[in-house]
Amino acid sequence: MVNREEIDLRKVYIETKNTLSDFVEAPDFEAQQIVRQVFDVSYSEILTGVKRMACPEQIKRIRDIVTRRCEHYPLQYLLGEWDFFGRPFLVGEGVLIPRADTEVLVEEALRFLEPLSAPKVLDLCSGSGCIGLTVALERPDAQVTAVEKSPAAFCYLTQNNERLGAKAECLLGDALALEAVKGPFDLIVSNPPYLTGQDMAELQVEVRFEPAEALYGDEDGLYFYRELTKIYVQRLRPGGMLAYEIGEGQQNAVSELLAAASLKSICQIPDYNGIIRCITGKNCDFVEDYGLSAV
Numbered sequence: 001m002v003n004r005e006e007i008d009l010r011k012v013y014i015e016t017k018n019t020l021s022d023f024v025e026a027p028d029f030e031a032q033q034i035v036r037q038v039f040d041v042s043y044s045e046i047l048t049g050v051k052r053m054a055c056p057e058q059i060k061r062i063r064d065i066v067t068r069r070c071e072h073y074p075l076q077y078l079l080g081e082w083d084f085f086g087r088p089f090l091v092g093e094g095v096l097i098p099r100a101d102t103e104v105l106v107e108e109a110l111r112f113l114e115p116l117s118a119p120k121v122l123d124l125c126s127g128s129g130c131i132g133l134t135v136a137l138e139r140p141d142a143q144v145t146a147v148e149k150s151p152a153a154f155c156y157l158t159q160n161n162e163r164l165g166a167k168a169e170c171l172l173g174d175a176l177a178l179e180a181v182k183g184p185f186d187l188i189v190s191n192p193p194y195l196t197g198q199d200m201a202e203l204q205v206e207v208r209f210e211p212a213e214a215l216y217g218d219e220d221g222l223y224f225y226r227e228l229t230k231i232y233v234q235r236l237r238p239g240g241m242l243a244y245e246i247g248e249g250q251q252n253a254v255s256e257l258l259a260a261a262s263l264k265s266i267c268q269i270p271d272y273n274g275i276i277r278c279i280t281g282k283n284c285d286f287v288e289d290y291g292l293s294a295v
């Protein structure tokens, strides 16, 4: 026999929030996310104090999540999924958690693709697939290939592809040693590992639970921009665009790498916090922007 008890979700929310308040920065937001997911209710239902028949597993799940969260284990891993561009992506140990900052790169990619029909898109170091699969879902006519080398992350990529119905082609392999994806592509996007040695030494406790191989871009953080740019500029079609997410302060170094690879119209795009988060460059013979087209 299952002992179900009637519980007041608002009370559970407040208790959860209070317990978390000494440990996390946004206890109310996190408590909402936890109660919403465990009881499958909306935020307004929580606030109006809806009563629910709860089974012991649900109560235990809340307690387990709160305990682990107080140890700074990432909320996203505890919930098992996280929203990106309005869609839930499955996440867990071994895959980088999608960040809201990355939406800037996706918006830029979608803007570039707007006038193109049936574009070919390549997403490198895909992780959960939040970039590549979002592009595929926003542009169902696009032919998207997503590449990920970590088997654990690849597992999330393929599950998200299936679950969201993105129909991307997912390849398990090292983007730096992959002969299979020759292109040419209209757009190549990547959010590669870009943290520096110093960043890694100063990681927030939560981020230490994420895979280091998805974070660390060598001592200067620029390893993947150097290596990927060399290989993939050759795989852009004329007029095609390379778009990277970058870390704070990397804009000049990465812009120079793109310019050294003969890309033109290099743009630096800030995220919602005003930090330059995305660099794009185009494979064309002339500079389109600023009215400087070559004669």
Ligand code: GLN
Residues within 6 Å of the ligand: 099, 191, 192, 193, 194, 195, 207, 214, 215, 216
């Ligand atoms: N944005 C992540 C962080 O700051 C890093 C992601 C990456 O290296 N691509 O933790």
